[in-house]
Amino acid sequence: MEKPTVFNIQKYSIHDGKGIRTTLFFKGCPLSCQWCHNPESQQYPVELLYYHERCTYCGTCVEVCPQKASVWDGRRIKVDREKCTACGVCADECLAGAREIAGKTYTVEELVAEAAKDQMFYEESGGGVTLSGGEVMCQDMDFIEALCKKLYRRGYSVNIDTCGEAPYENFARILPYVDVFLYDIKLMDPKKHETFVGVDNHRILENLIRLSQDGARINIRIPLIGGVNAEDGFIQDVIRFLQEHQIRTVGVNLLPYHNTGKSKYANLDRGYAEERYHVPPAEQMEHFRQMFQMSGFQNVKIGG
Ligand code: SF4
Ligand code: SF4
Structure with missing residues (x-):
């Protein structure tokens, strides 16, 4: 059994389902959403984060790097991402906390033990x-x-919490043990989906239909991004699709875009096209919420 990489274990989470939860964030994704606020989640292997704003340019990382991946670039330091193996040596030595390794492997037992620490909160909430x-x-x-x-x-x-882009047999395997699937719908038009997300939405929508037919409890999650999908036509298409296919939902979450992930792109030395996207106004989010509610959907919320 291969141990996946987990890049965050978030305690006391109240945005990832009912009650107080522990959320385990697995690293690696088949999609490449252009607005992704967790770019460190996209690649499967561990990666080096370089917090440039904390760097004192002491030069220690240049001295200790076994791959010669940390190099002087004038008076600054850059990481050659082709050479970096994310070994973590510089992160151990950096006194300024400017280096961090994103991702760690765990056994099943270790993750269960981590989750078990908060059992009392699950029972109460x-x-x-x-x-x-x-x-x-x-x-x-x-x-x-x-x-x-x-x-x-x-x-x-x-x-x-799933984007839905996976073989259906993967869903079928875990269905008996899952309380709720938090299922993302990002765009309904297949071409637009491919442009913004990297793949079309054929399998995602097929899996949603099959999951519903197989009795899964499904909470739809819709990220709404100004400049991409925050428009009435998209919401109408989603509602029509859910109704036509009689998708049995336990709730709908409308998630307004935010750009809190912007700095993370710099930490990974990647670019981010932030000027293309904007936060939908609160009145528009409320309008979308009412569209779902007036179409008969229960438990429609703005936010997680
Ligand atoms: S060791 Fe840390 S503080 Fe020093 S140059 Fe490298 S990243 Fe910057
Ligand atoms: S993580 Fe390892 S290979 Fe990458 S820059 Fe730091 S010391 Fe060098």
Whole structure:
């Protein structure tokens, strides 16, 4: 069984399903959403984060790097990403905390033990554990199935936060142990989906229909991005699709775009096209919420 990489374990999370939850963020995703606010979640291997704003340019990382990947660039320092193996030596030596390794592998037992620390909160709040990412459904499914099974047998509510782009058999394997699937819909037009997200939405929508037919409890999550999909026509298309295919939803979350991930792109030395996107106004979000509500959907919320 291959151990996937987890890049964050978030405690006391209240935005990833019902109650107080522990959210496990798995690294690696088949999509490449242009507005992604967790760019460190996109690649599967561990990566080096370089917080330029904390750097004192002491030069230690240049001296200790076994790959010669940290190099002087005039009076500044840059990381040659082709050479960097994310070994973590510079992160251990950097006194300014300007270097960090994103991602760590865990065993199933280690993740269950981590989740178990907050059992009391799950019992009191009706919460549990959410597996998120990146994309959970594209990890080693022997590992994910074993993890879901162990959490389920402990009586924890298991939520899966998914983009839906994975073989359906992966969903079928864990369905018996999952309380709710938090299922993203980003765009309805296949060509636009491919342009902004990297793949078309054929399999994502097919999987949603099959999951619903197989009895899954589904909470739809829709990121709304000004300049991409924050418009009435898109919301109408989503509503029509959900109704036509009788998707059984337990709730709908409308998630307004935010650009808190902007600095993370710099930490990975990647570019970010932020000027293309904007935050939808609060009145527009409320209008979208009402569109769902007036179409008969229950538990429609703005935010997670
Ligand atoms: S060791 Fe840390 S503070 Fe020193 S130059 Fe490297 S990144 Fe900057
Ligand atoms: S993580 Fe390792 S290879 Fe990458 S820059 Fe730091 S010391 Fe060099």
